[in-house]
Amino acid sequence: MNKLIIALIAGVTAMGAAQAQSTAGRGYVGAAAVSAKNTTVDAHKADGKLFAGYQFDERLGVEAGWTNHHKTDFGVRGSTEGYGTYVAAKYTLPINEQVSAYGKVGLSHNERKLTNNLGQRFKDDDTGGYGGVGVEYKLNQNVALLAEYERYGKKKAYGAKADVWNVGLKYGF
Numbered sequence: 001m002n003k004l005i006i007a008l009i010a011g012v013t014a015m016g017a018a019q020a021q022s023t024a025g026r027g028y029v030g031a032a033a034v035s036a037k038n039t040t041v042d043a044h045k046a047d048g049k050l051f052a053g054y055q056f057d058e059r060l061g062v063e064a065g066w067t068n069h070h071k072t073d074f075g076v077r078g079s080t081e082g083y084g085t086y087v088a089a090k091y092t093l094p095i096n097e098q099v100s101a102y103g104k105v106g107l108s109h110n111e112r113k114l115t116n117n118l119g120q121r122f123k124d125d126d127t128g129g130y131g132g133v134g135v136e137y138k139l140n141q142n143v144a145l146l147a148e149y150e151r152y153g154k155k156k157a158y159g160a161k162a163d164v165w166n167v168g169l170k171y172g173f
Contacts, residue, residue: 032168
């Protein structure tokens, strides 16, 4: 967790320094609906994601986000829940004026909890690699739709898998 906090501070510092040096960059915030297969119940579940970033120019940027994996009950046997956070460098490749493709590489921190019917609680957390690829469609100068695939670290023993699909909306300012 300390590594993630240090990475987030470094990212925010870099964003502030870049903004002070250039007026060409843009910040953005967004939200998305995510789907990850829960390995414990062998089913997909929809959850939410919040993210923010800064584009230094048309191609290079940095992004940080949080994905929630709400509590999933698996009958009388128990429940799982968790979250994933990340900070990543982002490279965007414009295809035309409205469509662009992008890739992200960075660091993620993830936590999964399992509670069984005996009241036993298990917790698994890891800090590791993060990657994502996606496409973005600009609706206007400030608003864009996006669809992406993300990988949050290593394989998970229970709860939501490390592979996440999402569809969202981004607002640039």
